[in-house]
Amino acid sequence: xxxxxxxxxxxxxRNYLRPCLLLLLAEGTSHGYELLEQLADLGLGRTDPxxxxxxxxxxxEEGLVRSAWEPSTSGPARRVYELTDEGREWLxxxxxxxxxxxxxxxxxxxxxxxxxxxxxxxx
Amino acid sequence: xxxxxxxxxxxxxRNYLRPCLLLLLAEGTSHGYELLEQLADLGLGRTDPxxxxxxxxxxxEEGLVRSAWEPSTSGPARRVYELTDEGREWLxxxxxxxxxxxxxxxxxxxxxxxxxxxxxxxx
DNA sequence: CGGGCTATGTGTATGTTGCACCTACGGCGC
DNA sequence: GCGCCGTAGGTGCAACATACACATAGCCCG
Numbered sequence: 001x002x003x004x005x006x007x008x009x010x011x012x013x014r015n016y017l018r019p020c021l022l023l024l025l026a027e028g029t030s031h032g033y034e035l036l037e038q039l040a041d042l043g044l045g046r047t048d049p050x051x052x053x054x055x056x057x058x059x060x061e062e063g064l065v066r067s068a069w070e071p072s073t074s075g076p077a078r079r080v081y082e083l084t085d086e087g088r089e090w091l092x093x094x095x096x097x098x099x100x101x102x103x104x105x106x107x108x109x110x111x112x113x114x115x116x117x118x119x120x121x122x123x
Numbered sequence: 124x125x126x127x128x129x130x131x132x133x134x135x136x137r138n139y140l141r142p143c144l145l146l147l148l149a150e151g152t153s154h155g156y157e158l159l160e161q162l163a164d165l166g167l168g169r170t171d172p173x174x175x176x177x178x179x180x181x182x183x184e185e186g187l188v189r190s191a192w193e194p195s196t197s198g199p200a201r202r203v204y205e206l207t208d209e210g211r212e213w214l215x216x217x218x219x220x221x222x223x224x225x226x227x228x229x230x231x232x233x234x235x236x237x238x239x240x241x242x243x244x245x246x
Numbered sequence: 247c248g249g250g251c252t253a254t255g256t257g258t259a260t261g262t263t264g265c266a267c268c269t270a271c272g273g274c275g276c
Numbered sequence: 277g278c279g280c281c282g283t284a285g286g287t288g289c290a291a292c293a294t295a296c297a298c299a300t301a302g303c304c305c306g
Contacts, residue, residue, distance in 0.1 A: 009216075010137065010220045011136060014133060014134040015133045043226075094131075095239075101133065105136075105228065108165060109222055
């Protein structure tokens with residue numbers, strides 16, 4: 001099909017970073033650099049560190065996570081994040097949004113398959 | 124749960140308008156104003172007309188759709204859009220992206236349910 | 247010491263989206 | 277005729293989220 005003038009591919013949902021980080025932190029406390037790697041498993045390949053750290057700090061200020069510096073024997077100190085009760089509540093809310101979106105995309109998929117079959121009937 | 128300082132809810136995927144319009148046009152030729160209403164069924168409630176018309180014109184210039192003015196006996200003329208072969212090819216590509224995203228969201232859902240069950244075991 | 251890996255950050259451009267607003271046609275009531 | 281509503285298409289701009297580029301710093305190893 002070959003690269004086309006525009007690169008117009010769809011991206012992830014807007015504001016998806018927050019729900020992802022909250023989920024990862026619900027699975028266990030962690031620090032920025034590690035979360036960066038773990039995000040890949042959720043579909044966010046090569047996320048930029050800048051946005052990640054900014055997001056974590058914003059959630060810290062909002063009380064969704066708690067952070068503490070943990071010195072490392074090998075390498076620089078890390079700021080480890082832990083989910084708060086408030087953060088856990090938000091996770092539930094956001095997971096609901098994610099589920100809603102998933103349903104919309106499923107609808108898209110169903111309707112797409114209909115128009116695709118029409119051209120290329122069941123073989 | 125009560126409104127929280129931030130309104131941080133997730134939104135639809137970025138660049139989702141294009142795949143939606145291509146799908147709707149694959150289901151049948153239509154014009155902007157009508158597409159606006161049809162978009163609601165795909166999860167895009169209250170989309171702004173500005174962006175819609177801009178998107179349609181962009182796709183027209185790129186050759187993904189063809190347009191023609193159709194006079195109306197009652198009301199202003201409408202520009203009706205029809206999907207081109209090239210547009211149909213793009214629909215296939217974009218529908219693939221949508222499916223990929225849907226899979227990512229499903230993964231999110233599975234992992235979320237795990238951490239949710241942990242706190243609130245099967246009753 | 248210099249370079250590479252870990253780790254955390256800042257500054258700013260870029261791009262999509264959303265809001266506000268404008269034009270124009272036809273039909274209806276007055 | 278005139279104002280108003282619904283239909284239909286469109287522009288300009290600001291807000292926002294993200295992407296890119298770069299800066300800092302500790303530790304280890306050759």
